[in-house]
Amino acid sequence: MKINKLLYAVLFAAVVLLQGCQDLTEHPKATLTPDSYYSTPQELEGTIAAMYRVLCPDDAWGYIFNMPSYFGADDLSTHPASNKSSVREFDKLEGSSTNGNLNAFWNSSWKAIYQANAILLVIDNVTFSSETEKNGAAGQAYFMRALCYFYLVRTFGDIPVVTEETDVSEAPDRQTVASIYEQIIADLSQAETGLPESWAGQPGKPTRYAAKALLADVYLNMAGWPVNDQSKYALSATKSNEVIASGKYKLVPSYGDVFKTNNNEESIFGLQFNTAQGLARRTPGQFCIPDDEYSLAGEQGWHDFCTEVAFFQNAPKCERTDDTFLTTLKIRQRDRDNNWTDEFKLVAWDDLSTNTQHPWFKKFRYGVAPRGTTMGDGCEEDETKIFKMSPSVDKSLDIIRYATVLLNYAEASAMASAPTAASYDAINQVRHRAGLPDLSPGLSQTAFRDAVVYERAYECAAEVGIRWFDIVRLQLLPKIIAERVVGEWQKNQYWENSLNPTFTSGDKLQTRYLAPIPQDEMNRNKHWKQNAGY
Numbered sequence: 397m398k399i400n401k402l403l404y405a406v407l408f409a410a411v412v413l414l415q416g417c418q419d420l421t422e423h424p425k426a427t428l429t430p431d432s433y434y435s436t437p438q439e440l441e442g443t444i445a446a447m448y449r450v451l452c453p454d455d456a457w458g459y460i461f462n463m464p465s466y467f468g469a470d471d472l473s474t475h476p477a478s479n480k481s482s483v484r485e486f487d488k489l490e491g492s493s494t495n496g497n498l499n500a501f502w503n504s505s506w507k508a509i510y511q512a513n514a515i516l517l518v519i520d521n522v523t524f525s526s527e528t529e530k531n532g533a534a535g536q537a538y539f540m541r542a543l544c545y546f547y548l549v550r551t552f553g554d555i556p557v558v559t560e561e562t563d564v565s566e567a568p569d570r571q572t573v574a575s576i577y578e579q580i581i582a583d584l585s586q587a588e589t590g591l592p593e594s595w596a597g598q599p600g601k602p603t604r605y606a607a608k609a610l611l612a613d614v615y616l617n618m619a620g621w622p623v624n625d626q627s628k629y630a631l632s633a634t635k636s637n638e639v640i641a642s643g644k645y646k647l648v649p650s651y652g653d654v655f656k657t658n659n660n661e662e663s664i665f666g667l668q669f670n671t672a673q674g675l676a677r678r679t680p681g682q683f684c685i686p687d688d689e690y691s692l693a694g695e696q697g698w699h700d701f702c703t704e705v706a707f708f709q710n711a712p713k714c715e716r717t718d719d720t721f722l723t724t725l726k727i728r729q730r731d732r733d734n735n736w737t738d739e740f741k742l743v744a745w746d747d748l749s750t751n752t753q754h755p756w757f758k759k760f761r762y763g764v765a766p767r768g769t770t771m772g773d774g775c776e777e778d779e780t781k782i783f784k785m786s787p788s789v790d791k792s793l794d795i796i797r798y799a800t801v802l803l804n805y806a807e808a809s810a811m812a813s814a815p816t817a818a819s820y821d822a823i824n825q826v827r828h829r830a831g832l833p834d835l836s837p838g839l840s841q842t843a844f845r846d847a848v849v850y851e852r853a854y855e856c857a858a859e860v861g862i863r864w865f866d867i868v869r870l871q872l873l874p875k876i877i878a879e880r881v882v883g884e885w886q887k888n889q890y891w892e893n894s895l896n897p898t899f900t901s902g903d904k905l906q907t908r909y910l911a912p913i914p915q916d917e918m919n920r921n922k923h924w925k926q927n928a929g930y
Contacts, residue, residue, distance in 0.1 A: 434518040437525070440533060447511035447540050448600060452667055452675050456504035458793060459678040460701055460858070464497045465551055465911035469864040470707040470876040471857045473884075475687070475699040475752060483701070486911075489873075490896040493912035493930050501551070502914045505544040506558075512541035513559060528592070535590030539602040539610070542583035543795070546614060549576045550865050553622070553910045553927060567921055573622055577614065584611040593644070599659035600668035600792075605639050609664050609796045612636040612804050619811065620869025621909070630812040636805035639664070640822070645798040647829045652719035652758075654799075655680075655791070656765040656772055664796040669789070671773070676788035680760040681774025683787055688750050690728040691776075692738060693784040699752065703857065705881040708755040711854055715831035720857055722758040725750060726782050740781050757858055763789030799826050799855050800862065807848040815844040823848055826855055868909045874901075904929060 434440050451457040466472060467487040474480040474487055482497040491498070515537040524530040541559075548555050556568035557579050587607040595601040615632035618625050639645065648654045648662045659666065669677040685697030703721065711717045726740040727749075745755045762772030763786075770776070773790055776783040806822040809815075824834050835847055849866050856862040867873060877900050884894065899908050907929025918924055 434522050437522060437529065437533065440515065440519070440522050443511055443515055444533060444536055447508055447515065447537065448667060449675065450507040450511060451504055451544075452669060452677075452793075453504075454678050455500045456507075457501070457667065457860075458669065458675075460683070461497045462500045462504070463861055464495055464501070465491055466861040466864040467701075468873075468908060469861075469867050470704045470880065471853060471863040472701055473704045473754065474701050477699070480700065488894065488896045489899040489905075489908045491908075491911060491930075493915040493918065493926065495912075495914070498911060499914040499916055502548070502917065505548050508544045509541050509558060512537040512544075516541075517560070531590035532592055532595075535587045535604075535607070536601060538583040539587040539591065539607055542580045542587065542614075543610060545576055545580050545583070546610070546617075547861070549573055549580070550617060550868065551861075551911050552913055567923065570924055577618055577623065580614055581611070584614065593642075599663075600666070602665050605642055605644060606665040606796055608635045609639050609801050609804075612639070612801065612808070613796075616804050616808050617865065617869050619808075621871050626811070629808045632808035633805055633812050636801050636808060637818075639798075639801045640805060645801070647798060647802075647825060649829070650719075650768070651716045651829060653767045654794075654797070655759040656762050656769075657767060658764060658790070658792045662798045663792070663794050664798060664801065666792040666794040666796075668792050671788045671790050677763075677791055677793060678787055679793075680763045680789045680791055681772075681787050682785050684757045684760045685775065685785055686722075686725060686750070686752060686754075686756050688725050688727055688743075688752075689782060689785075690736070691782040691784045692728075694736075695785045697785065698787065699756075701858070702752065702754045702756045705754060705884055706879045707853075707857075709881075710879065712830070712832055716829070716854065718758075720757065720759050720854065722756040722761065725756075726777065726780070728782070738781070742780070760858070763791045793860070795860055797856075799829075800852070802826050803848055803852045803855065807845055807852075810841055810844045810848070814841055815839060819844065823851055826851060830855070871909070873905055873908060877905075899929075 456462060461483050464483045464486045467474060467483045468489055468491075472487070474483045476484060482495050485491050485495065516534060519530065519534050519537075522530070522533075524533070545555075545557075553573055554570040555576060557571045557576060558568060559579070584607050587602065588604055588611065591602060591604045591607055593604050595603065612632045612635035615628040615635065618628040619632065645664060646661050648657070648660050654660065654662055658668075669675050682695065682698045683700040684702070685699070686702070687697050687699040689697045708721055711721070723745045725743045725745060727743050729737050729739045729741055731737050743750060746753045761775045762770055763774030765772030770778065773786060773788075775785045802822040802825055806819045809822075810819045820835060820837065827833070827835060839847065849870065852866060853863050867876060877895065880895065898904055907927070910927050912927050912930035913924065918926055
C-alpha cells in the first residue's frame, strides 16, 4: 500500500522538531517531495534520527503503559488505582478499542513506519560518498519498518501494508497476517545485506546481526499461531545461529547489570534515551516502585506496574530471580507527631501492612547505574535507606538481547528436529548466568520447548511484550489463567482487579490474543471490520 501524499508535511514537521543540531536558518527546500527535498546524506540523517526518536517519548514505546495489551500476560500486573485503568483493563482481559495508551502505541509505530518509508522513497536522490553508505541508510529504514510491522501484526493481527506514495482519496485495506510477514521478511532481508556489522560510536543503530536476530524471532513467531508454519523453525534456528557464531556478543556476567548499563556486550539493538535532551525513558525508577516507599528526599513510588503473584511464586530459586523481583520494601518511618524521620523499616512484600501485597520489579528500579551498585538515575538506595528516586532515566530500552537469541536458537533448533547438544548449550548459557544448573538431559521435543519458554519468561520478564507474544503464539492463556492466584488484588471492594469471567474460557478467550484496532482508526476507515470480541 502507498503513503498518503499529505504525509510529507507531517514528516517535515517531525524532522524540524527532532533534529536537535539542525541549523534552522538554513534555506529549506520549497516543497517536500521525493524529487526535491533530500540531496545530501546530512539532510537525510535528520529523518533517520526522527525514525528512532518517534518511538521514544512518553506517548510511544518508551513508556510501558503504551504497550497495554501485554498486561494480559502473567509477568505484568498493575495497581488497581483509577489512573492505571488503561493497562488494568488488559490485565483483566477486557481491553477496549477506546484505550488511549493502545492508540498511542498504534500511532507511534505508524509514525516510525512513515519515517522509514520517506527515507526509502527519496534515497535514490541523495548523493552518497559510497554505495556502502547508501546501503547503510536504506538498511536502517528497512529494519525499523520491519520492527514496527512485527510488533503491530502480533498485537493487532491484520493491518495495512504501507510502503509507497498514494493519493489522499485512497483508503488502505487491512492485509492478512501472512502477507504482512512476507513484507517483514523482505524488509529484513534487505536490512541484512545493507547494514554494516557495526556502527562506530553509534550504538543506537541496528547492525547486520540485529537484522538476523530479528528475522530469527520473526520465523519463530510464524511457526506458532496464527500462521502455524512449522517449517519456519529451521529458518529461525539458522538465523539465530548466525548471530551466535559471529562471536560478537556475550552475556553480561551479572543479570542485574543488564538493566543498569547501556549498550553493553549483550545488547544487540535498543532505543536510546537522553534526559538532558528532553528524551527520558519513563518506565524504570518511580514507575515500578510501590507507593509504600518514600525517599529521604520526599519522593514517593508511583506503583505503575508489578508482577502477578503466581508468576513470582513459580519463579526458579536463583540469583536472577533475586535480581528481578523486589521482595523487601523499605518503609520510611514517622515520629509521634507524624513527621518524617530518617529511619526505615524493612517489610516483606506480602506483609498485610503494605498497600498491595505484590512483588515489584527490582531490575527496572535503578535505571543507569555503575555495575554492581544501587545508585542509579531512577533510584538511589543502600541496604537500609532510599535516598532519592526519579521517573526520568537514561537507560536504553533493549529490544533485542543476546540472551533472547540463545533461547530462540534453543527452541527453534529443538523444534526443527530434536533437542541437540547445541540446543542444550544455548539454554544452559542463560541458565548458568541465572545461577541455575544445566537443564535435565534427554527431554522430549515438547518438554524441551516448554523448558525454553519457561526460561524465557523469567529471563525477559516485563520486557517489550516478550512473554505476551510467547503466550499468543503458543496459545497459553488457559494455562496462565488456571495458575493465577485466586482473589489476586481483591484487598477490598475498591481494589478489585480480578479477571473478567466473560473472557476466561471458550470462544471469548480466543479473542483475547489480539488487541482491538483503536477506535479512532476504525472511525477513519469505515470499511474495516473490528477484531472479533471487541
